Amino acid sequence: MHQLDNKLPDSGADDILLVPAADIYDDNGVLRGSFLAHIGAAIADRDTLALERDVASLHQSEIGHLLEALLPDQRRALVELMGAAFDFTALTEVDDAIRMDIVDHLPNEQIAQAVQDLDSDDAVYILEDLDAEDRDEILAQLPFTERIRLRRALDYPEETAGRRMQTEFVAVPPFWTVGQTIDYMREDQNLPESFSQIFVIDPTFRLLGAIDLDRILRTKRVVKIEDIMHETRHAVPATMDQEEAAQIFEQYDLLSAAVVDENERLVGVLTIDDVVDVIQEEAEEDLMRLGGVGDEELSDSVLVASRSRIPWLLVNLVMAFVAASVIGLFDATIQQIVALAILMPIVAGMGGNAGSQTMTVTVRALATKDIDIYNAGRIIRREMGVGLLNGMIFATLIGLVAGSWFADPELGGIIAVSMAINLFVAALAGILVPLTLDRFGADPAVASAVFVTTITDVVGFFTFLGLATWWFGFL
Amino acid sequence: MHQLDNKLPDSGADDILLVPAADIYDDNGVLRGSFLAHIGAAIADRDTLALERDVASLHQSEIGHLLEALLPDQRRALVELMGAAFDFTALTEVDDAIRMDIVDHLPNEQIAQAVQDLDSDDAVYILEDLDAEDRDEILAQLPFTERIRLRRALDYPEETAGRRMQTEFVAVPPFWTVGQTIDYMREDQNLPESFSQIFVIDPTFRLLGAIDLDRILRTKRVVKIEDIMHETRHAVPATMDQEEAAQIFEQYDLLSAAVVDENERLVGVLTIDDVVDVIQEEAEEDLMRLGGVGDEELSDSVLVASRSRIPWLLVNLVMAFVAASVIGLFDATIQQIVALAILMPIVAGMGGNAGSQTMTVTVRALATKDIDIYNAGRIIRREMGVGLLNGMIFATLIGLVAGSWFADPELGGIIAVSMAINLFVAALAGILVPLTLDRFGADPAVASAVFVTTITDVVGFFTFLGLATWWFGFL
Incomplete structure (x- = not known):
């Protein structure tokens, strides 16, 4: 009779000792170094028997973890050495770049042989990223019904239910x-x-x-x-x-x-x-x-990752110049009171932080459809309330600290007022920007952050420097 | 024979026309205003029959949506009017605050009656937030086996498998x-x-x-x-x-x-x-x-939401003063060259953006356990590469733009060098801060953002203003 704590099942006729799956991970859920070294050695020795014994018994996700931990040369060697004993569903568990690299190095015949044993959704997952020529060659080698099934799923657009479905059913x-x-x-x-x-x-x-x-x-x-x-x-x-x-x-x-x-x-x-x-x-x-990153994967190269991050940085740079030009309007005032230059990033930055809090809540609520026409008005009013309340709290705080730092109560008053205004504007921007983007069919997660921080920067700099210029009579 | 497109099932003996579920939502998946008005009118008329007919046939999640769209008074009236016909599993689908409000207004007898019909995991979900006295009173009214089952689940700590499990099984x-x-x-x-x-x-x-x-x-x-x-x-x-x-x-x-x-x-x-x-x-x-928000819910009041956001804003304020004091070191230089005050937020801000890109990737990879001892070194090297590359690209860009804006090539060179340094530092901070927090058992998602932006602010201001002070000979 099997028992729960009996981790080494009776392997029956063949006298192979299975590696108990729980043992390949340490207590933090990370693959054990000793297991990795063992597999690495078996690959180096081209010890097919050891690989079939210790890898083939693992769950597909465990093989996936193993592949990700190995070096690229070792991965390809492992798949090649194991041949038909390699479970191709493991390829659905690794990063796209790793799967592509392995599949690109395999002969189409071996892929065709392997996908026949897979559920159709797994087979489609592996085939869909191949270039059309390889894919057609592989499909041509499949039995007729199998080919028709996979073609049907592949004919549906990416990211649809048809692409993800399994064509086997009862x-x-x-x-x-x-x-x-x-x-x-x-x-x-x-x-x-x-x-x-x-x-x-x-x-x-x-x-x-x-x-x-x-x-x-x-x-x-x-x-x-x-x-x-x-x-x-x-x-x-x-x-x-x-x-x-x-x-x-x-x-x-x-x-x-x-x-x-x-x-x-x-x-x-x-x-x-x-x-x-x-x-x-x-x-x-x-x-x-x-966070301003696209569909990046951890296995992407420096060039790929760098390129994917440039557009967001570029948009932010343009917006940063817009904010800087607002500061430029008040250069004469800054020259007279350098304290303004020292304090202005605080006003702008706090606005950015408060705005991103509201924006995060809003973007998430839109994604989960928790915000709709019935509660949008109530939520906008709530955010305005939070902005007003936190604005007053932090206005008092910064007014006292800045006023005593520069021994200038008037400066303290000016920064307090501009802080209150900016935190209120931040709350408004944090909720209205994502709602508006969503309304016009744009993805609020992509563009909200740039708009919100630009608004809080511009309003922060303008109210603080503008108020100071007016109050101290530089106009 | 039933057919897929036959949305109105034959209701058999009783001649009640069921509201077809698909019809309560419009094309955007939002509850139809007409449906909401109809239910609102039925509640106002205390029309128990209409409510039982049109609400009891809905799926628990649909009743949940309905409850969330109604006003607090309407919600309580709906549950009260429907009595035993109300499906309590719907309460597992609404915000905590809404569930608490409804349950607090119901007599314990009705709750005891209702939870007997629920799967134990749903019953526990509703009971766990009640105060101990009410919960004990309700449990005391349940049949013995039911009571033992629920007690067993409730005895396990919150957020454990034991709390979430269903005690019914075959x-x-x-x-x-x-x-x-x-x-x-x-x-x-x-x-x-x-x-x-x-x-x-x-x-x-x-x-x-x-x-x-x-x-x-x-x-x-x-x-x-x-x-x-x-x-x-x-x-x-x-x-x-x-x-x-x-x-x-x-x-x-x-x-x-x-x-x-x-x-x-x-x-x-x-x-x-x-x-x-x-x-x-x-x-x-x-x-x-x-995004700097805790376990907030959309139904939280202004006071609750405001209080939950203050700690993060407070920490950011302290850090903003640290960055401001770095600017204060160079007040004499700024007084001579106001352009520095205009440009310095760009250097600091771009560092913050680049740092948050790297940080987002790292925090996510830590959460999904995609980063471990085997690939950490490689990923750190990759981020350094991205920081170096994007640093050079944006250094060139900002150097040219700033240099021509102020017709000062030397200023362009200085901002270029400090931008390159800050984007490299941003990459390092973006990966090392979350990894370090995680290593010491802190949640990288909570604290990373504050550390990373403080580092990029301080380094951005210091390198830019420091380089300018040294180059233009104000030291």
Whole structure:
């Protein structure tokens, strides 16, 4: 009998000792150096047996981690040495650049052989980044039905449900009984590797409904399928954006959903594990865009990373010159009172910080659709309240500190007033800029930060230097 | 026969026309104003029948959206009017503040009645935020087994797998056959509402293994359970942090996982829908922390939101004074050349932007464990390369523009050199600050931004003003 704490399963006839998976990671979840050294040595010795024994037993994600930790030469050697024993699904777990590098070094015949054993969604994931010529050559070597299935998924645009779907599914006619359905599943050899739902279709493949597996198991054999199926309210059109599909999964707690073509014919199934990846990617995208970085990956080279970051820096540079020219308006005043030059970055910077707080909240709420016409007014009023309140608190604080630093209460008063104004403006900009961008169909995560900080810089410099110029009579 | 496009299901004996769910949202996924007005009118008229007809048929998440769109008085009236027809799982879909408000206004008897119908994870979600007195009173009114189950989950600390688990599960002994298991599921009335896995246990509830439902359906009736179960390598200790548990789900593409106590006895099951929520929360947390906001919710009041944002602004204010005092060192130089005051925010600001790009990439990579001892060195070198390259590009650019703006090539040269230095320092700070914080057990998302911008401000002001002072001979 198997036991939970029995980490070394009885390997039966062949006397190979499996590496227990939990042991390849240390307590921080990082691959152990000793394991990596062991695999590195096996690659150097071209010890195919050791690799098949210690790598083939790992989960695809563990092989993915291993590939990412190896050097590029070692990765390619590992895949080549393992041959048919290498699990290609591991390639869906690594950075794009690493996958491309490995696949580019493999003969098309080996790729064609490998993708036949994969679920169609994994096969598509690997094939979609290849150049058209290689892809066609690989597809040409596949059996007919396999080729048709992959082509169908590849024909849908990137980032749609059709691209992410698995084309293997279980479908039965409505007039079958539960008993017939169970017998069919016991006998058919071509079932998908795992599934949590079966679909009900008419002879033209039009989707009629779906049944969760637990429902089948609870129902007596004589009951008809059409009597226990539920309507598939959440069937996903193949052309639907993957992010939208992910939101349906999240909202309705789905494990899988039927994917249908424009005639409502069942063409595939979208599963929660792919959707989890999409959710992660989308959350990551917002974070990266707010931070001014695009679809960068850790494995990108210096040149690629540098190039991807230049546009944002360039836009910021232009905006920084705009803010600087506002300072230039008051050069005569600064020459008289250098303290203004010392204090002005505080006013502008605090505005930027407060604005980015409001903006972060707003961008996130837009992404999760938590902000809409019903609460937008209330949230704008709330942010104005926060801006007013925090403006007054920090105005008092900075007024006291700056006034005593330069032993000049008037200067303290001027910086206090401009700080209060700028924090209020920051709150307004922090909420209105992303809302406006969203309204006009632009991605608020990409452009909000530049607009908000430019507004707080310009308003900060202008109110502070302008007030001082007026008060001290330099006009 | 049901059809996909038949949105109005035949309601059978009772002649109630169901509101088709898809129709409550407009094309942007926002609740329709007409629907909201209709429900608002029904609440005002205390039209219980209309509410039961049009709200009770909605999915819990749709009722959640409805509650969030209603005014506080309307929400409480809706729950009160619907009584037992109100689906309490909808309360797990709304902001904490809204849930607390509704629950606080309900009699404990009604809550006790309602949570009995819920899955235990939903019941715990609603009970955990109540004050201890109310919670005890509600628990006291529950049947014995229900009470024990909920107590067990509530005894585990917040944000652990034990808190999030569902205590209803299907478990069978290893010597049963597939046929016996299916018969048991057909007859037992106390099965959980839905499940995707059954567990195998010994008489003391020790976990022996698990079987996915599709595996059961594919296997002949005579086969023994112990022959098809797989070892549950991924059983989750009840005390494990929910984020760690979510990472296991993600890595191994799990739909559900057994939760075990310290004696490896099965106490519950963690399901992917709860995990998806955890993944969302954790991604959101990083984004919010980088933006300087804590665990704020959209429904928080002005006072709550204001207070939660003050600490970050305060730390930034202190740091801004540090940067300002660096400018103060060079007041004599600024008085001679006011152009320096005009240009210095550009040098500091561009450093801040470049630093936050690197920092964003690093914080995200740390959160997803994509950065470790194997690639840290390579990534640090890459960021230094990017800093050097972009530093040179933007140094050239700003040198030319600033030099011609003030018709002073020497000033152009000085700003170019300080820009190159500051962008290189920004890259270093952007990667080393989060890595160091993480090394010492601090959350890099919380504190990185303040450190990085302080470093780029100080270095930007110091190199630019210092170089100018030295070059133009004011020392």
